Amino acid sequence: MSLIRKLESVPKDLREVLLDLVEELERQREESVTKREFNELKEIVRELSEEVKKLAEAQRRTEERLGRLEEVVGKLAEAQRRTEERLNELAEAQKRTEEEIRKLAQSHRRLRGEVGGLS
Structure with missing residues (x-):
């Protein structure tokens, strides 16, 4: 099951935090x-x-x-x-x-x- 589908089952406020976290990790990975x-x-x-x-x-x-x-x-x-x-x-x-x-x-x-x- 993909990460996006799994996130759909997470409450919206937590999902936004998790998406922000994933975006931040991706940004740091690109800069590292x-x-x-x-x-x-x-x-x-x-x-x-x-x-x-x-x-x-x-x-x-x-x-x-x-x-x-x-x-x-x-x-x-x-x-x-x-x-x-x-x-x-x-x-x-x-x-x-x-x-x-x-x-x-x-x-x-x-x-x-x-x-x-x-x-």
Whole structure:
């Protein structure tokens, strides 16, 4: 015998309470999580946890590489500074050389004039 037929034999005020109770139970059942849904959720959480671990490891490796790059960039900056210092030293030496050549050229012209005056 179906539940509806059985309820017909129940007094009306009690029947309404029972129907309200059945409706409430149905509503709660629809809102509750089934075991299958819960297991699916657990699997999703497990997969996400694995992916987070992989991301954390990738982040660690990236930070290591970044540390090595910072070290190399520091060494390159120091080498660049030394190169610029040396270039400045060479530029100063070039100026001194040019000044010496200018003086030699003047001396050479003067000497030629003196030698030319002797003949």
